[in-house]
């Protein structure tokens with residue numbers, strides 16, 4: 001082909017029939033807040049719910065036949081209606097949504113339900129009328145940046161549950177080294193035996209059963225992640241990441257795989273020498289970008305991978 005030939009004229013009509021592949025539909029990010037006011041001491045549940053269904057709906061795509069399409073608006077309404085009886089754990093709520101849709105509609109064979117949960121803590125108070133433990137009965141403050149997550153997927157009777165957390169910000173002011181790495185003509189990073197180690201942990205783990213107290217397991221996995229981050233004298237963020245994931249698998253047989261994504265949030269020592277000042281690891285510039293990005297999947301040896309559980313969970317290797 002020469003440059004003067006029109007490109008479109010060289011194209012043959014595409015052979016073959018176009019068929020619909022994997023598809024799902026639903027309502028994304030239904031922001032649901034439920035207040036349990038059965039006691040004077042209220043309890044708040046604050047979640048972001050995405051419901052998506054999978055079923056025999058080719059004709060909706062190919063012919064505009066909506067007779068089998070459970071409207072995304074109905075899915076949103078179902079999220080609110082099921083919350084009337086309480087939300088419970090994110091995993092429990094997602095499993096209930098799945099059971100509701102599959103038992104209501106015979107042609108729906110599966111789906112995906114994602115729940116993010118935000119934490120609220122009670123505000124301290126000195127009001128004797130409110131306080132049972134020095135905290136308010138119905139006034140809350142958002143707790144940190146951290147979010148609890150779950151993605152439940154169902155394919156008929158098969159259930160996959162991948163839970164986790166995002167944006168768990170942690171920092172060690174010492175107990176971290178990084179040296180021994182290869183040097184070439186572009187290497188400028190000094191070796192260090194004492195640096196700040198800071199990261200924002202995103203982790204997801206795959207459960208092998210649904211017969212769990214999901215809230216209790218989540219709380220313990222979070223504890224293990226924090227303790228293992230703190231405990232290890234780190235020679236690299238990679239070593240810290242592996243230690244954290246290993247401890248989770250050791251503590252929780254009901255978890256088959258752990259994925260971790262941890263940015264290395266660099267803290268650079270500021271050169272105060274121009275001002276005639278020493279800086280013995282005290283004053284740092286906290287850079288927000290670029291950052292190192294360390295990611296890994298950990299499993300027990302011999303574990304059968306389950307790619308379907310992870311297929312719609314983005315952002316990990």
Ligand SMILES: O=c1[nH]c(=O)c2[nH]c(=O)[nH]c2[nH]1
Nearest residue numbers: 178189235236237238264292
């Ligand atoms: O813990 C670290 N791991 C690396 O791979 C790396 N690379 C780098 O420049 N600093 C660090 N720190």
